[in-house]
Amino acid sequence: MSEPAKLDGTALMALPDSLLVYRPAPAGTAGIEPFVLLEESGRVYGFNGHVDLGTGVRTALAQIVAEELDVTLDRVTMILGDTARTPDQGPTIASETIQTSAVPLRAAAAQARGHLLAIAALRLGVGADSGRLTVEDGVICSGGDGRRLAYGELVRGRRERLILDVATPVKAPASYRLVGTSVPRVDLPAKVTGELIYVHDVRLPGMLHGRVVRPPYAGIDTGEFVGTSLIRVDRDSVAHLRSIVQVVSIGDFVGIVAEREEDAAAAVSALRVEWKAVPSLGSLDDLATALRANPSQPRRLQDKGDVERAFASAPTKMARTYLWPYQMHASIGPSCAVADWSDSAVRIWSGTQNPHLLRSDLALLLDIPPVRVDVIRMEASGCYGRNCADDVAADAALLSRAVGRPVRVQLTREQEHLWEPKGAAQLMEVKGALDEGGGAVSYDFHTRYPSNGARALALLLTGKVQPTPEVWQMGDRTSVSPYDLPNMRVTVHDMPPIVRASWLRGVSALPNTFAHESWIDEAAAMAGVDPVEYRLRYLHDSRGVAVIEATAERSGWKTHTVPGSLGGEGDVRCGKGFAYALYVHSKFPGSGAAWAAWVADVTVNVRTGAVNVRKVTVGHDAGLVINPDGLRHQIHGNVIQSTSRALKEQVRFEPTGVAVAEWGGYPIMGFPEVPEIEVVLVPRPQEPPRGVGESASVPSAAAIANAIYDATGVRFREPPFTPEKILAGLQAAGGGAAAALPAQGRTHKSFWAWLLALGAGATALLLAMRPWRAAIPPIPRPNPSVYSAATIERGRTLAALGDCAVCHTTPGGERNAGGRRFETPFGTVYSTNITPDVQTGIGGWSYPAFARAMRAGVGRDGRYLYPVFPYTDFSKASDADLQALYAYLMSVRPVHAAPRPNQLAFPFSLRPLMAVWNLLFHRPGEFHDDPRRSNEWNRGAYLVESLGHCAACHSPRNFLGAEEAGSRYLAGGRVDGWDAPALNGTGPGPLPWTAQEFYDYLREGRSLRHGAAGGPMAAVVQELRLVPESDIRAMAAYLASFAASAESPGRAAPLASQGAQGIAASAGARLYEGACAVCHDAPAEADRPDTVPLAVSSTVHAARPDNFILTVLDGFDSAHTDSEVMPPFRSSLSNTQLAELAAYSRGRFAPEAAPWKNLKKAAARLRLVPSVERTTP
């Protein structure tokens, strides 16, 4: 039998042996809209145009169908949102699914039942209305004689078709058996076992993987630059990725399609895309000013009495401004969609909230009629409004059309964060007044809400729709205060978007209510009246009153008129706050969903500013409740999410757009912060059901703000109530305690700049000399068989020790074939080919030529080599070792690769000048043992100082690039933009480097007391794997001998000094908690053997932030770890955020060290340092 979940309306009509309740589709569209289908098997299908966004509404709808049809719940399957087979009931918004979109569904089920009873009555020869027929789980029983007819039998051989009659009488609530009882959600068993197919899990035969590359104007969708900023896409830049199928660009839409998902993902960062500069968005740091400056159209919604006169004459005037920030839907799963284009039609698997709207958008985008777009609605990550689900569906459609195969597009976390249409900011200004007796007499309310009609992004990026600002009338939700005062005026200032926005749970009602409920609380305090009592004076909605009274009573509300009545202990103050709302949604005047009231119990730490919402008592009147457990869970979800929004959430912006791209920058509430939640349900089973998807969120922020006031006596009118905002507020009010951040210092002039100047000055002297060296004649390539296997093997080990391949191999290139680029203060140098190729490598080099190069820095042809090649160290190598190394190099496969010419600034481009340099700085000579030291120490010293050439990176270099010696030997240098820390005992970090620590570091790539080998050192450790145990031990012993005699600043700092709480109240602290703590603060039992505690990390203790920031930018990926690698945060954190994170980490983990300065500038500089790519061994 055909699966009804896959049939379209027409096919459903044609199904034999069935009953279908439907209505003809609206004019201009094809087919029919089904509501209820009954099959011969007795299986029932309900069809609804609204979808389940994770709320469990699928179960509640099934309950409604089962109830009206008198079948058990397990017989009912709900089909939600598919455009080919569900009625177009608009987007799943405004908590309307049960309240509104289930109305025809219920009628259809009742109609089906009535019809089946009528057929049965005919068959059984009884009157349908005689009351003799009853139904039990889809079986009709004749009371008189016990005859039974199952629904399925009644439709066998028939094709019953009923046109929906919404006026069909439905059951009286008193007779409900299933509706009103808690039933388990139908979707959870599959969800907890991994069996549910989310949109992310859809796989089609031949399906490809797509990713998109978004423009730099993150999260902005109006302005001439939208859709017109792409200059070029360099397709060659992803040619190295094996399975790329196509790079697609249309306007500013850029997408990549690959056979393998990891290739598509890699291409997002690898693809070189050139964009025009993005015009500055201006600062959104001052949101209130930005909202006032945004052009707007006033819309008067209420004007009662005379607010102007009342305000002017009132003795107590209370003008207050409340500001709501931009916030995010913040779905846990970045949006995903699968599209399958063929024959000018497209089928889309999508987690959209608005399948039918999406169909129209896709038709427009693809120039096909809507009937050729088939949207199959899949479960997805919860969205609480409109996230990027529609955007990614459009992306997938474009990519599938381009390649002619099914394409799955997965947005990245960063893209979802940056581009999801945000919940809009909002400015509420109240001019209210109280009379002599403290009575509220006037309330003039203005609200500014930037529009939220974000179109599917691809429409704008491809230029299909012009990115002109559209004004939607969306700021009016719950804009009328519930408190009935004699003079009231409501003005909504409709305005175009500022950044890309869409509706988010509670839409404009939540901020409007924040203002109403804060103001009334302020008025009560001003009047010296208990806040609950004061509200009840002005609320004339009996159901609202009942909810308020029930909630206050359950919460243990004690009448009070001044803050501080709950006291506190130490730095902690306790407070209780109240708020109430009837969520009025949809176009003004709109309609009400469920009633809700909150009592928030908070504590405020006046020293740290931390607000802890300990308990929320939340009252609800939702009329008839379909599934009480489902309602309770919706209330829990609303309470937790809205508490998170009130305490923590705010989108940050840079001049180019949205500037939060991961969870550290946009933290949401986690388990330890979740309040105790007590739900108070006011039972009204006789009243129609009211929407519950959002109502419990609406009073949240005001209740919390009012509780903070109760605790501290200070009003906060701008969520989120972050610790620093609370501290600032308390300080402004004359209390609290906070430490100001130290001022930032000035940077020094670049060391390299004056070095270059000096270098140029020295040139004249050098030019006076004309040194030259003779070429050594080339030889035929030596036959490696003349060397013993043991010698070659020894040479291989020495080559590893000397890291030859690290410098003489390009990332991804042939080993030892040269070409790696070195940026020096004197210009760019490329390493040479040291494979035994006669033309381009060293195949024509005799041993004397090789030895001369290693010891004297002169090539076979007599040309001087540059000391980027550390012959100053190699010169100490023994002859036996050099011979073994030569033997090994001659034994490997020759690679034909001509060396790239260097690009050195004059006069450094003149190689003969190196003779002078050598005269000044090169001290050739073999290594000599120190007889006072052990053999191991001497062996280590030899390896470190000769072939190991540690000093090449770890010693500072003088103004002409020579390694410094003496006390400056191994005193720390620079390489490839990284700090090479001092190895002479003066390096950073609170713990000394013992021989064991050095051994662990060189052998395993990390010391748990210092850190892991990152940056250029990672490749060195990789090479050292070939070096024998005894040599690693020897080098460790030698290096540790420096530490024994050195005195390092801060060395004695106690580890316990980490975790300073005073700096917890910062963006950096939140970034750390969201992005780093999961690994770096992992408890011991989490068993993360590879994670170095930051309190001992030399990176955090270093004088400069460079290695810290570079590590955060590019992550840490060691060949030695068998645990998770540290991911790169390059595309997730802005320079501002990198600076905040570095400052916090430094302050917390190296409190004894001087704060790093100029961090934002450092982040900008370090972002340009090329990523270190490990050379594949």
Added chain:
Amino acid sequence: MRGSAQPVAIKLRVNGVAHVVSVDPQVPLLYVLRNDLSLNGPKYGCGLGQCGACTVLLDGRAVRSCCLKTGSVGERSVLTLEGLGTRAIPHALQAAFIAEQAGQCGYCINGMIMTALPLLLRNPGVDAAGIAAALRHNLCRCGAHVEIVRAIARAATGAANWLHV
């Protein structure tokens, strides 16, 4: 992320079954589990190890498979949500999630269960505060936290009956 420049044959033991996949060893295990082994339990949430949606067990230890290179799995056994139980026969912890109705959209649930499992194995007597602390870096946006903690506590109560399994 690096692409599949150098695919090699890698042996994996997942949910008790041996597999050989041909991928670049650098590719995160999450991609291989989902795309090569068609396992849907672990979900892509952030790719940064922040949210926990991709959690799997590696020799009994909870790891974030978005940040674990396939090549570093080695001999260790991988357990995903699918390896616990099925709709027909759910694992006791999964059954506890159903009993407490612990989940809304459910996208995070894989991470919750796969993080809770080793927690209970380590500390069967864990209380609600201990559960909350252990799940501190597992993100849920729907606000199913209350039910999730209850579910894990319920499973802990009966843990003596299933821990040996």
